[in-house]
Amino acid sequence: MRVTPTEIPDLLVIEPQVFGDERGYFYESYNEKAWREKTGIIEHFVQDNHSRSAKNILRGLHYQIQQPQGKLVRVVVGEVFDVAVDLRKSSPTFGQWVGTNLSAENKRQLWIPVGFAHGFLVLSEYAEFLYKTTNYYAPQHERTLLWNDPDLAIAWPIQSEPILSAKDKVGTRLQDAEVYI
């Protein structure tokens, strides 16, 4: 398991050790002891999520302003461009974003701690997106940051207007968003 900090150091790319053989492959997608040893982070995951989306669907950018969630995200079918935005007012990288391609092929995971908005754009025909969260879903506390806020200037690799849910179409711009201390 290799852990690599991104341009925003608290965001970590995690690459599991994959054991391939003539049958296919095996890897531990999560091992609490190894995860804690390699990342130095003590977290407890309480919820596993799984979503399936078609090409050009963009989900996000979401966060819970109360009961915030840390997320360990990965893709098991297809490929997505995954984005996290730093919403910690006290952070030197406040308002900055990191994007990375997660795919069934690269088996890469992204650790997104509390304090970030998260979303992804589907690049393949379909993508199945799995993630663990460190707190429970709390819709009353969920907020949506506008995916194409010019102040964020996220370089989504879109060819055409993405397909969005009604709430994602009317996300809040960073300048008006509730953020973390």
Ligand SMILES: Cc1cn([C@H]2C[C@H](O)[C@@H](COP(=O)(O)OP(=O)(O)O[C@H]3O[C@H](C)C(=O)[C@H](O)[C@H]3O)O2)c(=O)[nH]c1=O
């Ligand atoms: C997130 C969530 C949703 N739901 C229900 C609520 C709706 O009836 C349905 C779809 O919810 P939503 O449209 O919010 O799903 P996404 O757009 O995939 O939301 C996620 O998108 C981005 C990528 C995230 O990082 C968040 O984890 C999450 O907000 O699932 C639940 O029952 N539990 C949950 O934890």
